[in-house]
Amino acid sequence: MYAVLVCSVAAVMTGCSSHPATPRGVVEKSLECAISRDFKGFYDCYYFPEDRQDEKKERIKMTEEIMDKNAEEASNEMPTSYKFVSEDVDEEKDRASVTFEITFGNGRTKEQTVWLKKEKDGKWYIRD
Helix, strand or coil: CHHHHHHHHHHCCCCCCCCCCCHHHHHHHHHHHHHCCCHHHHHHCECCCHHHHHHHHHHHHHHHHHHHHCHHHHHHHCEEEEEEEEEEEECCCCEEEEEEEEEECCCCEEEEEEEEEECCCCCEEECC
């Protein structure tokens, strides 16, 4: 469970307060929030409809608890830096993918792609 959660936090990944206007901006925000351990900001980059806001709060709480409980191990598996590889946006279908290379606290690197969708509110969100 811990490894899955850490991978989820790292996957996804400017400031953590406002919602970016582009798919790349959303991914950048999620990564910056993961690096700074702003898990509310991180999960704000994911789409949670109104009827799933309790689930979002629970994910934030669970992530914070796991990171606090396993701080040393978590720091090795948390992202420390990233660089973008590509971005593909399909405006007609309101879908996008962003690929980036992420470096973790233990020095390991991994290329990863996340998919995003523009929702009814006109904002891009990472889809899980």
